[in-house]
Amino acid sequence: MRQSILALAAALCATFASAATPTKDTSAWWGHVRVLASDEFQGRLTGSPGYRAAAEYVAKRFAAAGLKPAGDAGYFQHVDLVVQTIHTDASHVRLTRPGAEPLEVSDRVVLSPSVLQRPDVTAPLVFAGYGLHLPEAGYDDFDGLDVRGAVVVLLVGGPESLSGAQRAHAYAENLARHLEDAGAAGVIQLTAPRNREVPWARQKAAGTMPGMVLAEPALRRFRAPAFHAAFDESRAEALFEGSGHTFAELAALAEAHRPLPRFPLAVGLAAHVEASLAEARADNVVAELPGRDPSLRAEAVVLSAHLDHLGTGAPDHGDGIFRGAMDDASGVATLLEVASRLRARHAHPRRSLLFLAVCGEEKGLLGSRYFAAHPTRHTGRIVADINSDMFLPLYPLKRLIGFGADESTLGDDVRSLGAALGIELVPDPQPDHLVFVRSDQYNFVRHGVPAIMLMMSPHPGTAEEQALTDWFARRYHAQADNLDQPVDLEAADAYTDLVAALALRVADARGVPHWRPDSFFARFASQPLR
Ligand SMILES: [Zn+2]
The missing domain is CATH 3.40.630.10 (Zn peptidases)
Structure with missing residues (x-):
């Protein structure tokens, strides 16, 4: 007869598990x-x-x-x-540049179904490094950076000096609150190739499923609608054109957990997101x-x-x-x-x-x-x-x-x-x-x-x-x-x-x-x- 492990552990008289x-x-x-x-x-x-x-x-x-x-x-x-169901066929995302034709990048983005999307966004883009706002740990990628009215581009990761838990908490909680306080219009997330966990194709497929948020706005991560998207890193150089930086250079820094620069991008964003809510x-x-x-x-x-x-x-x-x-x-x-x-x-x-x-x-x-x-x-x-x-x-x-x-x-x-x-x-x-x-x-x-x-x-x-x-x-x-x-x-x-x-x-x-x-x-x- 097999003795229950709990009986062994706690010297209890009754056994939980069945004998056979x-x-x-x-x-x-x-x-x-x-x-x-x-x-x-x-x-x-x-x-x-x-x-x-x-x-x-x-x-x-x-x-x-x-x-x-x-x-x-x-x-x-x-x-x-x-x-929220996003109708990707009726939505579009474009990069704009003064004096140039807009660049259609709809097939390079996944619009997040789990953040209520703004229907129309025209905004400058600002690269905010890792996008980590952690003043409690003495670290702030937004320090001195003006993101009012802008869509923030960030590269998921963080410097060695921050623990994984700190980074995760910053993304899960602090980012949305800080962007809303600072009056930003949204976020574009990039992943350095070596830090990717889920293949891009799978992330893209998941983005077609309806997302959900709590009905009570105060309990949502993003309390107000925002532009929120992930960008295909294999075609991300277009975001950095004319900025004096390349995605390859920034991704290499992120893969090595090195500090990232922060700077305004030369391209802007024009997006229309068609979504239905139920x-x-x-x-x-x-x-x-x-x-x-x-x-x-x-x-x-x-x-x-x-x-x-x-x-x-x-x-x-x-x-x-x-x-x-x-x-x-x-x-x-x-x-x-x-x-x-x-x-x-x-x-x-x-x-x-x-x-x-x-x-x-x-x-x-x-x-x-x-x-x-x-x-x-x-x-x-x-x-x-x-x-x-x-x-x-x-x-x-x-x-x-x-x-x-x-x-x-x-x-x-x-x-x-x-x-x-x-x-x-x-x-x-x-x-x-x-x-x-x-x-x-x-x-x-x-x-x-x-x-x-x-x-x-x-x-x-x-x-x-x-x-x-x-x-x-x-x-x-x-x-x-x-x-x-x-x-x-x-x-x-x-x-x-x-x-x-x-x-x-x-x-x-x-x-x-x-x-x-x-x-x-x-x-x-x-x-x-x-
Ligand atoms: Zn699961």
């Missing part, structure tokens, strides 16, 4: 993945009937696990959205296990995962449904299993637990952004977020990456639980990918709440590493993230036990988790974002 090795027919966790990734839910696109049906399934399972409704309407928190609504699903300790139950630990995925598209080695079995049906299945395992062993922690399945992650972390700004319960008393997004049980659970583990005491909690289970917490092998600020936990971080996201990690130099590489190449955001893929169900159970153990440990601890004093993110606990 689970199969796709016997694993309760897989059973939830199978339902969430089924035809019925049609890829769970935020705002679609399929998403709504998936949300109802999750609410029913929360109820069956004895959790209390904790939304605004039963288990649901309505999130109002605006859907209203939509989707729901976060929220459930609560109230805490047992009267002095602590006002505080809550959030367990989160995203319920939405990409919906449907043209068939591509599949039937047209983006099932998102790992992204992130797997994380929602973990929430449902944690709830039912806690119930099975009558667990009743001192602080409250909030189970949160959010919408709109794939559209820009929208559901979690809304919840973190408008919590349905425990306002100002949420003490931690433990997020599960694509933890990828492709091999046995021996190593875990904890995104954010070095930022707060939550890393210590995972380390000590893991040590008892033979699970090692390993460093993030790709810190430049900035995963910590790219999933839902970041919206809690922005509000000062310590957070962590756990992902399984392969043994270096083994077939596990190849399995992970292959998964991203073949299945990530593809229709092959389906129910036919190989999954290590024991690892999924072990991961789910670990999340349950972590939630109980944090909810029962004497003190609440806190940021390390040297963490960049510690500032949000004392300086609320505006």
